Amino acid sequence: MSTTDERTSSTGPAFADRADERLVEDSSPGALLRGFLRRMRSGDLGMVPVIVGLVVIWAVFYAQNPRFLSSRNLVELSLDSATIGMISVGIVLVLLLGEIDLSVGSVSGLGGSILAVLLVYQGWPLLTAILAALACGIAIGVLYGLLYTRFGVPSFVITLAGLLALLGVQLAVLGSNGTVNLPGDSWIIKFANFWFLPDWASYALAVAAGAIYFAGRVVTIRRRRSLNLSAPSILSVAVRAGLLVVGLVAMAYYLNIDRGIGYMPLLWVLVIVLMDQLLRRTTWGRHVYAVGGNEEAARRAGIAVDRVYLSVFALASMFAALGGVLAAGRLQSVAQSSGGTDTNLMAIAAAVIGGVSLFGGRGSAFAALLGMLVLQSITSGLNLIGVAAEIRYIVTGAVLLLAVTIDSLSRRARKSSGRF
Amino acid sequence: MTTSAPVLSLSGIGKRFGAVQALSDVSLEVRPGEVVALVGDNGAGKSTLVKIMSGVYTPDEGQIVFDGRPVTIDGPKQAKELGIATVFQDLALADNLDVVANLYLGQEHTAGGLLDEVEMEASSWQLLRQLSAKIPSVRIPIASLSGGQRQTVAIARSLVGAPKVIMLDEPTAALGVAQTAEVLNLVERLRENGLGVVLISHNMADVQAVADRIYVLRLGRNAAEFAIDDVTTEELVAAITGASDNVVAQRAAGKGTRA
Numbered sequence: 001m002s003t004t005d006e007r008t009s010s011t012g013p014a015f016a017d018r019a020d021e022r023l024v025e026d027s028s029p030g031a032l033l034r035g036f037l038r039r040m041r042s043g044d045l046g047m048v049p050v051i052v053g054l055v056v057i058w059a060v061f062y063a064q065n066p067r068f069l070s071s072r073n074l075v076e077l078s079l080d081s082a083t084i085g086m087i088s089v090g091i092v093l094v095l096l097l098g099e100i101d102l103s104v105g106s107v108s109g110l111g112g113s114i115l116a117v118l119l120v121y122q123g124w125p126l127l128t129a130i131l132a133a134l135a136c137g138i139a140i141g142v143l144y145g146l147l148y149t150r151f152g153v154p155s156f157v158i159t160l161a162g163l164l165a166l167l168g169v170q171l172a173v174l175g176s177n178g179t180v181n182l183p184g185d186s187w188i189i190k191f192a193n194f195w196f197l198p199d200w201a202s203y204a205l206a207v208a209a210g211a212i213y214f215a216g217r218v219v220t221i222r223r224r225r226s227l228n229l230s231a232p233s234i235l236s237v238a239v240r241a242g243l244l245v246v247g248l249v250a251m252a253y254y255l256n257i258d259r260g261i262g263y264m265p266l267l268w269v270l271v272i273v274l275m276d277q278l279l280r281r282t283t284w285g286r287h288v289y290a291v292g293g294n295e296e297a298a299r300r301a302g303i304a305v306d307r308v309y310l311s312v313f314a315l316a317s318m319f320a321a322l323g324g325v326l327a328a329g330r331l332q333s334v335a336q337s338s339g340g341t342d343t344n345l346m347a348i349a350a351a352v353i354g355g356v357s358l359f360g361g362r363g364s365a366f367a368a369l370l371g372m373l374v375l376q377s378i379t380s381g382l383n384l385i386g387v388a389a390e391i392r393y394i395v396t397g398a399v400l401l402l403a404v405t406i407d408s409l410s411r412r413a414r415k416s417s418g419r420f
Numbered sequence: 421m422t423t424s425a426p427v428l429s430l431s432g433i434g435k436r437f438g439a440v441q442a443l444s445d446v447s448l449e450v451r452p453g454e455v456v457a458l459v460g461d462n463g464a465g466k467s468t469l470v471k472i473m474s475g476v477y478t479p480d481e482g483q484i485v486f487d488g489r490p491v492t493i494d495g496p497k498q499a500k501e502l503g504i505a506t507v508f509q510d511l512a513l514a515d516n517l518d519v520v521a522n523l524y525l526g527q528e529h530t531a532g533g534l535l536d537e538v539e540m541e542a543s544s545w546q547l548l549r550q551l552s553a554k555i556p557s558v559r560i561p562i563a564s565l566s567g568g569q570r571q572t573v574a575i576a577r578s579l580v581g582a583p584k585v586i587m588l589d590e591p592t593a594a595l596g597v598a599q600t601a602e603v604l605n606l607v608e609r610l611r612e613n614g615l616g617v618v619l620i621s622h623n624m625a626d627v628q629a630v631a632d633r634i635y636v637l638r639l640g641r642n643a644a645e646f647a648i649d650d651v652t653t654e655e656l657v658a659a660i661t662g663a664s665d666n667v668v669a670q671r672a673a674g675k676g677t678r679a
Binding site: 016017220223224227228229281282283286287289290292293294296297298300301302303361362414 | 496497508510511512513514515516517521525526527528530533534535537538539541542545546549557558559563
């Protein structure tokens with residue numbers, strides 16, 4: 001077949017993955033932009049809607065009240081996002097399988113309660129109490145996983161039952177007092193409120209992140225070249241790494257004007273980076289996406305599907321318990337209402353707003369980060385301009401509906417243009 | 421072409437489901453570098469026979485000889501380990517994953533605990549080139565491929581474990597003209613690579629285009645066996661429907677003694 005497409009036929013050595021003449025490959029900025037627009041039109045939106053949303057929200061609130069984008073408010077925002085945001089990491093995993101966990105709020109409340117009661121009433125060391133809370137979360141998730149895989153009960157129902165039952169357990173654990181204050185000198189409170197990275201450490205971390213990214217990419221590029229596969233130029237990777245460092249340093253600088261980067265938000269982001277790596281670069285992560293995309297195909301390919309479900313439910317509940325522990329530290333106490341009201345829905349909404357498909361198999365761990373920032377920005381912004389709670393709920397609901405609508409529409413567009 | 425020893429041979433296979441004798445005394449042989457077509461009407465026992473060869477069912481009676489050794493196939497996994505790969509009709513691909521991920525699904529290559537994407541991508545191209553397969557990129561999701569390309573990926577995936585026999589269940593059933601031709605080319609490529617191919621199909625034109633020999637099953641029995649060069653479509657249809665059972669059976673018997 002002769003082709004008139006000069007761009008592919010004339011570009012240097014034929015890499016194994018660039019041999020097909022139908023492959024339109026052009027790396028000029030204009031072509032990259034066109035490719036981006038084409039992907040958007042075909043419904044492959046990824047994280048674009050949430051990033052656009054975040055920019056719009058920040059611009060609107062900044063116009064209403066410039067204090068919204070002050071260092072102080074952003075540091076506060078980061079601290080407030082981390083607790084429910086940690087729960088949302090687990091929700092991302094569950095949604096990737098096309099399942100749901102409605103009980104994360106109750107599990108987080110129970111996790112916080114176990115921590116508080118073991119620490120205050122039983123006199124356990126703090127670390128042991130935290131580990132006990134996390135272990136309890138894992139046990140709950142394993143139970144969900146067994147109920148799902150053994151008896152085929154829909155996760156919706158299992159976790160709805162868990163929502164109620166575990167709320168009862170939480171009340172029982174807390175006992176008649178109902179509220180337990182953590183000792184003011186325990187490090188979990190400092191960790192969640194008062195510990196911030198020193199300025200130099202935040203910059204060092206930013207540079208290290210860029211260096212690790214660069215080194216990782218260079219190793220990959222070398223290997224691709226050695227196996228005769230096309231690879232981006234070292235320069236383009238260096239530019240990206242440079243931009244990453246500049247962006248992170250700028251962010252650190254701006255936050256450092258106030259208190260800086262808190263330990264708790266840092267833990268949250270590190271957990272998200274870790275989960276992202278696990279999802280994209282390990283066999284387990286590949287199997288999570290496969291089960292979410294086509295469970296039958298995964299089973300026939302010899303994947304232990306049940307084990308994937310079990311591990312994901314266990315991780316989701318563990319992250320929920322961890323979120324509860326962090327919330328206990330942040331609020332310095334645990335009460336009967338801990339993990340109640342909107343914790344559940346905020347955690348689930350964050351993942352969906354972040355671009356994780358409710359239909360399974362699509363999404364990234366970073367959805368928890370961006371989605372939570374959107375929700376917390378709305379809360380913080382509305383508080384700042386003095387709007388009552390009822391408006392906040394309505395706005396949050398509208399944003400969630402918008403996100404799910406975008407998900408459904410993009411799924412339809414993907415189907416009509418031959419993408420999943 | 422078909423002088424070498426069979427890589428897979430079944431003889432006297434019987435399978436009963438309750439009161440239904442699905443297969444009785446069925447025989448089939450596949451040699452390396454040979455395409456054997458398995459045709460028959462609905463309910464003739466094709467699927468049952470395929471499932472026996474791919475380890476989903478165990479036969480009640482009869483013998484399976486693979487590579488010169490009598491074997492029992494206890495499950496799909498064991499069939500795969502022996503070297504019998506099956507591509508079922510519904511392909512079972514994960515639409516949200518790219519071609520590389522699908523090819524190595526469940527048998528991912530790793531290095532230091534992490535997926536070795538570069539190595540898998542390089543071997544994917546090797547595998548696809550071996551089939552002269554037309555896949556524009558291995559980094560696009562399966563969902564954006566055509567039906568023929570998906571079939572290609574499914575077949576390529578079955579080759580990952582270096583099997584000796586590959587069974588294709590209705591590979592052209594849902595495909596257009598050009599895509600069907602693409603898959604038939606692929607089948608020929610498998611033959612050139614020395615694999616024994618068992619092709620299950622309803623489409624006489626496809627069967628006659630690529631098969632070396634044709635087995636006809638009817639009501640759970642071997643109704644006829646033809647070499648491709650001396651069979652007409654009419655004779656095939658007659659054998660499948662049983663319209664002129666006697667003639668066909670005689671012809672088949674004649675061929676059996678000749679070989």
